[in-house]
Amino acid sequence: MSPQRRAVSLVVNGQRHALEVVVHHTLLDVLRNDLDLTGTKECCAEGECGACTVWMDGVAVNSCLVLAVEADGRQITTIEGLSREGSLSPVQQAFLEEGAVQCGFCIPGMVMSAAYLLQNNPAPSEEEIREGLSGNLCRCAGYKRIIAAVQRAAEEGRR
């Protein structure tokens, strides 16, 4: 009576993984437990908090709402894949410089949402940033600094 499994192929941060996943496991489960990519966090497990935000084929998703089997054949980018060879992405850099990090638990998801926002809208207004990050909860509520960080990253990107 062992759980039903299925073979999936995921490309995570550019690296291909052939996995036998339990069919009811989410992409979040597989990233964290099968691939030990624990930068992606679990909080509400119902798509409300955004802590588990990753990109699937370049689109930001709550990985707790995606079954691993649905991600078969997709390109996944996690927080671990955002900084390459030790150099931070502009959003990560801006989060540090603006002091947007407190406890840090929401930050990987927040960074993934922010970077996704800037990819699609390189010069967002403050209102657009608030809208774009409204699915990511921060209880330390560093929202003001987080918004400032996204603005800074946007400015850097325009230089």
Add this chain to the structure above:
Amino acid sequence: MTNVGASAGRVGGLDRVTGRQRYMADIRLEDALHVKLVTLPCARARIVGVDTSRAWQVPGVRAVFTAADLPDPMPRYGVHYDDRPVLAVGETKFHGEPVAAVAADTLDAAQKAAALVGVDYEELPAVLDVRTALDPAAPLVVDPELRPDDPLAHTNVRREFRYTWGDPDSAAADLVIENTYTFPMVTHFAIEPHAFAVAVDETGVTVWSAIQHPYILQRVMARVLGLPWSKVRVIAPDPGGAFGGKGYPKFEPLLAYMAMATGRPCRLVLTLEETFQAVRRNNAEVRIRTGFAADGSLRFQDIEADFLMGAYVDISARVISKSSHLAAGPYRTPHARILARAIHSHTPPSTAMRGFGTPQFTWALEQQMDEAARRLGIDRLEIRLRNLARKGEEVVPGDTPADGDWVESVQKAAAAIGWGEPLPEGRGRGLAVGIKSSATAGAAYSILRFLYDGSVFVLVGTSDMGQGARTILTQIVADELGVPPESVNVVMGDTAAAPFDYSTSASRSTVFMGGSVLRGCADLKDQVRRIGARLQGCEPDQIEIERGIVRFPGGEERSIVEVVQEGLGPVGGELIAVGTMRGEADPTHPIGGRPWFYEFNCTAVELEVDRKTGEVLIHKHVTVADVGKAINPLQVESQDEGAAVMGLGHTLMEHLVLDEHGRIVNLGALDYRIPTTKDVPLQLESIIVENGDGPGPYGAKGVGEGGLLCVAAAVASAVNEATGAVVRDLPLTPERIWRAMREVTPSGASPR
């Protein structure tokens, strides 16, 4: 000073933006079993029988624990009262209390088996609110046999706290205002749910827990398990937010018994829903009768508060005793009578939460000030300035006097919000103050290891849960020893490595642990002076050390590291210094000692209310904190901003709602809303007042809770100015405001 006073970058920030920071749930333990709790769909039930046979049939199940698998009598534990059973025995006391637990090779197996544990139970009437709890006919939440020699054992009241000064009964007043205010049941909602693991081997028990106070957990575990403290090692990874909710032991004792039974480490990561059921803030009803003279000066306060603390005491008795002692606020109050009750109910236990009981009182007290201002025709700012204690004046007789220029804070807030300036149509401004007692006693030890290459290990038992304690301690050490901050390594979260720290609570870490580390640095410099004296043939007190430079009597200057290396010689070694900071308890003081400092805050807002829907839009929110000295201004501002937003949560939207079975209806992130980027004020400004008048390093006071204390009252004040509506129950939902607006009489006064 180059580091202290500067907004140094957060130590640990890089790991947090890259996802490398390992929180409790990110830590793998070899061969660990996954634990799932079994609970009932109601608050209070008699457990008739538990059938574990089907659960055992799930492959991979290694343990199915019920009360019968634990020692008899059931071990009970808690921080001040040993009242909480490891598993429910005989009867459940709140929705979410486990009656059984499963440990299995995989989480899937544990979940499946937990669902197959058959519990035969009979639901019993539950006590869910203050009124029911105080009814003499109400069922008793706690078995009186567990409260021997307690005169209140046959009631649901655990403790009553009474403080009186002056003569409130005969104090004359021109205006007496009497109202009841309610503060809702809210929850911490740290984004990191609670997570724990326990492993047992011949060296003892190792506990991993995202906990604020590792030493309290060590003590409680040792007591439950009958072990010497040295055989309990607590590893406390940096919590992903705590806010008071991660202070005290939860399921660690259960995991220890399961680990002992299975011989394997046991790990439990709560869901967010289970986290909501674990702990919360005390909800409260505050009845308050206030007397004023015609000029607005306070004559007396008569305050009666009922705090519904839930099934077990946790730290609530302290929350209530301490906050009620300062219930009359930061004012000169000639006469006062305060009674606060700590009441049991069949609801999840309450614990500490940012503000520690003070927001409940502040909500009531500050609205009384507003009503007096309205009825006496005095400006709301003016009535506060008239009554605020000036520096050095008593707020509670015999207690720590006012320790800051609070008028300055209030005036800064008023100026920043444009108090008295013409208001745009449909808007209102509000202003309120809040005050919280700091820690009254405690002990913080630190070990500084000055290594041969000039870098420094700092071993402390403080937890960095987002407040940035690592950063502050790094800044202090870097300045005191003249070493680059990058070469300071603050090691936390392991009771086997770091010495005792009382707790990471009450905004104490900068004052207590900062003070401890400062003393450790002084000890280190003394050691260097002695080495220098030996090397140069002079007296230690002839040597000066400033920012890492050792100045000898002849004028020669050398760096600390040169002196240390020469002193230690070719064999090498290191210097080890100990910092000790103690604040002794005072058993004669009503709350066990005078507060070391007060957190004083003034919050002012400007907002508009949608007259059709009752929705509030905050245009500007100003929070002013009197911090003594901001060792890291960015961190001070960030914490105050965070406190402000958390305050807006209970002000505008947060409220745990119970159904008739005592279940939380809005259990989880979907239905329990906290502020998002779209809910925060359009403009949020944090102002720091620094007069160097705190007891901490460089004159610092603690920060981080103040910004939450009076948010609700400031918002309610502004809502009143905008609409005339008076609401005395939180949260100020659009519906409540809308209804209150409809009750407003043409004169603008509420008929209530």
